[in-house]
Amino acid sequence: MAIAPSIVLSRACTALSLFVVGRPHPAFASAARFFAGRGRLGPPPITCSFAHHARPRCRSAILPTFVGCKSFAAAQRAMSTSLGASNEGLSDIGQPSNNSNNNSDDTTNKMPSWKERIDVSIAKSRKIRGSNYVQISTVDYGAMEPRCRTVVFRGFLKGAPVDAVREVLSGGGTAGEGGDAEAESGYDCVMKMITDKRSSKVKELEGYHASERRGGGNTAEMVWWFPKSSEQYRIRGRLQYVGSDGPLFSYADGTTGSDEVRNYLVAERKQQWGTLSDPARGQFYWKNPGIPYASTENDEENDVPSGGRDRDGKVLPPPDTFLLMLLYPSTIDYLRLGDNYRQIDEWEESCRWKSMRVNP
Numbered sequence: 001m002a003i004a005p006s007i008v009l010s011r012a013c014t015a016l017s018l019f020v021v022g023r024p025h026p027a028f029a030s031a032a033r034f035f036a037g038r039g040r041l042g043p044p045p046i047t048c049s050f051a052h053h054a055r056p057r058c059r060s061a062i063l064p065t066f067v068g069c070k071s072f073a074a075a076q077r078a079m080s081t082s083l084g085a086s087n088e089g090l091s092d093i094g095q096p097s098n099n100s101n102n103n104s105d106d107t108t109n110k111m112p113s114w115k116e117r118i119d120v121s122i123a124k125s126r127k128i129r130g131s132n133y134v135q136i137s138t139v140d141y142g143a144m145e146p147r148c149r150t151v152v153f154r155g156f157l158k159g160a161p162v163d164a165v166r167e168v169l170s171g172g173g174t175a176g177e178g179g180d181a182e183a184e185s186g187y188d189c190v191m192k193m194i195t196d197k198r199s200s201k202v203k204e205l206e207g208y209h210a211s212e213r214r215g216g217g218n219t220a221e222m223v224w225w226f227p228k229s230s231e232q233y234r235i236r237g238r239l240q241y242v243g244s245d246g247p248l249f250s251y252a253d254g255t256t257g258s259d260e261v262r263n264y265l266v267a268e269r270k271q272q273w274g275t276l277s278d279p280a281r282g283q284f285y286w287k288n289p290g291i292p293y294a295s296t297e298n299d300e301e302n303d304v305p306s307g308g309r310d311r312d313g314k315v316l317p318p319p320d321t322f323l324l325m326l327l328y329p330s331t332i333d334y335l336r337l338g339d340n341y342r343q344i345d346e347w348e349e350s351c352r353w354k355s356m357r358v359n360p
Helices: 026-036 072-082 114-124 162-169 181-189 200-210 259-275 278-285
Strands: 006-010 015-021 045-052 055-062 133-140 145-152 191-196 220-226 231-243 322-336 341-347 353-358
Touching (some): 191 259, 191 278
Parallel strands (some): 015 045
Antiparallel strands (some): 133 220
16 A cells, blocks of 8 residues: 655755655655666755654655656656756765765774764754754654654753663663763763644654554654765654653653653753743744634734743743653664765663664
């Protein structure tokens, strides 16, 4: 059974994200074969993801510029005229590049972990507008359909209690011993974002925890493309939403988490609320998303505090609709197009990252 893909286009990142649950649609398969045979393809990059056995998967490719295309044949003609000699594409993979020295890999030295690499990638792209926009995919377990969207990456958790990661990735297991500096360094990899409690992302995770798949596998995959250095990070892991009382769902059977973890996460949520811009805070006071629009110009009940502040200009406490969204990575697939380098990092039960270079 072929299932049509779900697509999201991010203007700021010029990235197209496409996610498919089950087998790829025949039209997409034809397009994929066509793209693979074209040789040099121009930007912008696209992000393609498939949900294998209801597990999100994603990766990047190159998308030519289509102008006024009404059919696949027209797309082919437009593609042939949009190719530029200076554009990096499929035929450039493995060729020398100015970016090939990024995160140099000397086989005589210890292989840098994905976290070390992405810290460098972020620093190089810090001045690029929209460089912190990422695509994240989930699965609607009720409809068994893919869902994807663009969100803003807001940094890594710092100083997280060791049990915070173990409760999510190990289901409350006690693998690893505290005090191991090498192991505890891995706990600084949890990625921060925000979301609205009324959004579909929350309902999708609720569906996961209510399903028979609960307790196994990952619940999301993020793809982050860095155009300046031609690097892609596919970050697979488990999502967690933190509200005013702590995490909404627990990956550990029969427990809602320790008080230390809960207090730490609630404090992180409060701190993140305070760092938001006024327009970003104001969105969490809007009416329920997804319902038919109705003008509220003369609605007396439409009392949205401007910028999430009171009349004295002080920031209000975060409303219940505001959630801190965390991604706990478990598998990272790193690809650098400049020199065709690919590396897989996996989170082990010993609470350490295992890195391995693989064929691209």
